[in-house]
Amino acid sequence: MNIVIFGPPGAGKGTQSNYIANKFQLHKLSTGDLLRKEIKDQTKLGNEISSIINSGNLVSDQIVSDLIEKYISNPIYKSRLIFDGYPRNLSQAKNLNSLLTKCDQKIDIVLKLSVSLKTIKKRISERKNLEKRADDNEVIAVKRYQMYEKNINPIVDFYKETNLLKVVNGETSISKISDEISRLIEGIKG
Numbered sequence: 001m002n003i004v005i006f007g008p009p010g011a012g013k014g015t016q017s018n019y020i021a022n023k024f025q026l027h028k029l030s031t032g033d034l035l036r037k038e039i040k041d042q043t044k045l046g047n048e049i050s051s052i053i054n055s056g057n058l059v060s061d062q063i064v065s066d067l068i069e070k071y072i073s074n075p076i077y078k079s080r081l082i083f084d085g086y087p088r089n090l091s092q093a094k095n096l097n098s099l100l101t102k103c104d105q106k107i108d109i110v111l112k113l114s115v116s117l118k119t120i121k122k123r124i125s126e127r128k129n130l131e132k133r134a135d136d137n138e139v140i141a142v143k144r145y146q147m148y149e150k151n152i153n154p155i156v157d158f159y160k161e162t163n164l165l166k167v168v169n170g171e172t173s174i175s176k177i178s179d180e181i182s183r184l185i186e187g188i189k190g
């Protein structure tokens with residue numbers, strides 16, 4: 001089973017995908033985590049992208065596609081991936097479908113965490129103290145939220161067409177959201 005989870009920055013994607021990965025024995029593939037690791041390790045790529053990420057912009061489609069392709073094409077992860085933070089726009093959504101098809105895989109469910117800007121601002125200010133991320137301040141958070149809102153509708157329509165999309169209320173508690181997500185995943189497992 002492959003799962004896509006998306007939602008605005010601070011929606012709890014990371015927390016929920018860790019939970020799902022544990023419960024359903026999947027591998028969490030967070031493009032944000034992979035990119036932050038490149039920056040931390042001061043690789044050539046990391047040095048190129050740090051200012052883009054810290055200012056709240058998206059890195060190029062090609063960069064993230066190359067990162068995820070390594071996992072999709074690795075038999076260890078075959079049909080065991082949860083995509084957190086990918087796709088971020090329609091062309092990434094289409095690219096993900098073709099990478100998966102090429103490796104004889106598919107997406108089984110797409111979870112959209114729905115959270116208001118008011119809640120996001122509150123969560124980002126709490127996370128700022130815990131994770132010390134350079135892109136967690138209110139101005140950048142609002143910018144990232146607006147970019148998410150701008151890009152999300154075509155992705156939502158794309159997945160609605162194939163009946164894969166499930167919207168989850170991300171305003172409630174972590175455990176309630178996890179329960180709802182589990183119920184949805186159990187539902188597709190039959």
Ligand code: AMP
Pocket residue numbers: 009031032033035052053056057058059060061064084085086087088092135144
């Ligand atoms: P995240 O941890 O998912 O909030 O991602 C943190 C940052 O990494 C984003 O604001 C982007 O700069 C970059 N990033 C993560 N995923 C993608 C993606 N799929 N496409 C482009 N940029 C991305």
